[in-house]
Amino acid sequence: MSAPNRPIIALAMGDPAGISPELTAKLVALDDVRSKARLVVIGDRRVFDEGARVAAVKPELKTVPPGTNFAIEDGETLFVDLAHLDPAQIERAVASEAGGVFALENYRHALILARDGKADAVCFTPFNKRAMRLARPVYDDEIAFSAVVVGLTTPASEFNVLEKLWNARVTSHIALREVASRLSIERIHRALKLTDQCMRGAGLARPRIAVAGLNPHAGDGGNFGTEEIDIIAPAVAAGQRDGIAAQGPFPADTVFVRARDGAFDAVLTMYHDQGQIAMKLLGFDRGVTLLGGFPFPICTPAHGTAYDIAGRGIASVGATKAAVLLAAEMASRAAGSRSQAAAPGATA
Known part of the structure; x- marks a missing residue:
């Protein structure tokens, strides 16, 4: 495993009616992701476990309640269980208010962790725009929502990255x-x-x-x-x-x-x-969406919730993996720049 100063990535589970739960489960089972980042997954453990069943993986996670002052051991992945959605309430491949509330609350929690210095970057598995607007009618996009939560007043923009x-x-x-x-x-x-x-x-x-x-x-x-x-x-x-x-x-x-x-x-x-x-x-x-202009990287796969294949266990984790690795790379570089600037004798 890599050094213990790997960046902490707050990973919010996205729309529960699509492929987000199975993508989240597949992602945290990848050794090459855990070697680059310390993951803190945010969602409902019941939804995650159903995603793991669909994906046919058995990742190891330590479940903790929200508000935990967590310390992540080398190779460990934490799951912050908000316990806010019974999977039985969700119909697969159908956008719903409950699904939008679930995804927004997970994402808000991840943003707050990064805003408060408890995570170095934020990632999320795909959202469904209709579900988000059912949950929050004024919802425009992730940039506007993120800016409100983080308190950003300077320009931000969306970037797509393909390798x-x-x-x-x-x-x-x-x-x-x-x-x-x-x-x-x-x-x-x-x-x-x-x-x-x-x-x-x-x-x-x-x-x-x-x-x-x-x-x-x-x-x-x-x-x-x-x-x-x-x-x-x-x-x-x-x-x-x-x-x-x-x-x-x-x-x-x-x-x-x-x-x-x-x-x-x-x-x-x-x-x-x-x-x-x-x-x-x-x-x-394979594409990644990056929200640029924030104090920390925010990344997600560029594709959507793929309702047409949800629940079949065939969703490719490639773009989600690329999103987390890009966030980890950018967070590591930012930390290196801060350390260099703070070193004795550093010039402005």
């Missing part, structure tokens, strides 16, 4: 008709800076960021729109003046091919599906 390729976005969960009006030089410049910052935190010394255009053929010199000329290009230039290795704007229909082939480390897109479609085609069952 060495990142996708960042300027706008996210909004109607497509609103995208053009939401774009500004300042907003794109801010997205570039946050992307550069988060990628450096994951170990890329100087990430190469391609910026996608908004319009077909990146506006074709103004024939199909002028956002590229008036807004996007000036924002790219502002990022370059900050020392960011940004280029663009490029046509969105070809930029991911270039990035896949190694020309760029990341693509900054203007709206949600402009990047999501490409990333999920490239690796649906």
Whole structure:
């Protein structure tokens, strides 16, 4: 096993009607995950045990009540049992208020652990947006919810990570008709800076960021729109003046091919599906979603709750494993940076 200073990852169980329980059980049974992180799983032990039965695994966990001042032994995984959902109340493959309440409370608990310094990062298995809104009608997305719980007032954004390729976005969960009006030089410049910052935190010394255009053929010199000329290009230039290795704007229909082939480390897109479609085609069952801009990493698999295969024990744990490993890597690097800054003789 690795050194005892492995980061502590608070892992919240997601939607109980989908594949989240079996993914959680599969994950904690993996030796290569436990060698990189100390896991604290949050949920209901009855739901977890049902997931373990479906997944045909028997992971070893030490169950503790909420509020425990836990110390994790080497190789040990803890389970914080909130005891708040009887699996008999959940119909498999059906989004419900009870399922949304379960997932939100688990996630809130994980965020509070990290906010209060008891965990180094947060991960969660997939949520179902309908269930979340049944439980909390004002629920928009994980970014907004996390910001409220953590008390974040600075910008945050969602990133998709597929092995060495990142996708960042300027706008996210909004109607497509609103995208053009939401774009500004300042907003794109801010997205570039946050992307550069988060990628450096994951170990890329100087990430190469391609910026996608908004319009077909990146506006074709103004024939199909002028956002590229008036807004996007000036924002790219502002990022370059900050020392960011940004280029663009490029046509969105070809930029991911270039990035896949190694020309760029990341693509900054203007709206949600402009990047999501490409990333999920490239690796649906391997992608990770990272919430960047928070004081600690927050990661989850990029795929959804997969109601169509829930309960069959065939869900791939690949993306969930990748999410935890990315969170552990970023948390370890952040801890190393803090130790270096605090060392005697360190300069600002």
